[in-house]
Amino acid sequence: VGPDGDGSNDDEPTLAGRRLSDLAALYRENHEYVARVLRHLGLDAALVDDALQEVFLVVHRRLPEFDADRSLRNWLYGIARRVASDFRRGTRKGNRPLVLLADPNATFPGRDDGGRMESARLVEQFLATIDADKRRVFLLAEVEGMTAPEIAAIDGLNVNTVYARLRAARIAFERVIAAAQQPKRTPWIA
């Protein structure tokens, strides 16, 4: 116990520094995941950076409480969900609308596109057509690589429900892909 009687001592800056370096490591390894999750949760692309910062500030505050037995990604997802909800309610940056589709003007800067932007758009269009429950399961499984039990733990679902939603979403997605691969018919003129 330090001189103030509150547990403080000369080592405290070191502890604070370690927390910051822990946060830096977490950020380095998970920033893309958190950013994607925020988008999956319907945040406008313009709000993702602010929300991402907010998520990691919450992480920093709550890091000492984190149970190492828990899935880190699930924990981050939970924080991101609350932050996204907060942002969607317009408590930060004014009242901005919920956006389910990506920015139509989004591009892949500095790369030879090779049809990948079109593919990404196709996915976005598909995501906008399926219901929110299936979309969430589909994204967590197929984009984030989570297992069904992990997804079930996030949403408090039965694992079979997760499998059922995932299966339905996959079937729908394959239909969209197959339709996109059909050669475009040229009008037949007699």
Added chain:
Amino acid sequence: VDRLTPAARDALDAYRESLALGAKRVDRNWTSIESRVDDPIVDAAPPSTRRRANAVAIAAAAIAVLAAVVALAVVVPSVLERRDDPPSGAAAPYEAIDDAPAASVTVQPPPVHAPPHEAPRVVVPEAARIERAPIGPVTIPVPPSPRPRRPTTPAPAVDPELDAAKRLVAETALLRRARVALRDGDATRAIAAADEHRRTFADGELAEEIAFVRLSALCAAGRIADGKAAARSFATRWPGSPLATRAAQACADG
């Protein structure tokens, strides 16, 4: 369907790529997180500043209570006094005007208690109690009056006689205003808040933090020369500051 076809997989990979932040955004976000972690207001701040933030919170609570008592001490006697005056249309003493229609607000004389360890204070009945402790004037809409209002003494923004706790609360409010403005991209407002702090408190307790916000705002506003000059001044005045490195780099992008 247990697995996606390669074409579907490829489309999802493209989608995933499309959501990538890019190195610049990643770095910018981390810089912002780091700077906000240092914020003495958030409870995530390092312990040295956290203790100060705790003191600020305690002081804020004390000031809120004090402000409520002072406000009631001013408002209630005035209202009671005005019960014997000609009718007034004011809902509060500072809204009082002569010969206005009678007010609908009536306040019963409050009982006065003298707690054993404190100076006598006024205890106001529930009906007259102000829900939120006002720090500053409370505006209550009243009908416009053709008559000029009675001259009132404007409350100074910061009384030079304020004790250290009150000063800290006022300083914290200005720092928060500056930081929020800067975070929201309003560099001009951030600079104005920082300048107000400098005018009011000069060598205040939070001068170092506010100076950092100010120089960051100068850089953000495109006033690179001013920002760099402020950064040099910062380094001279607080050479050992944990903010010194970021202060020196604040205008680096400019």
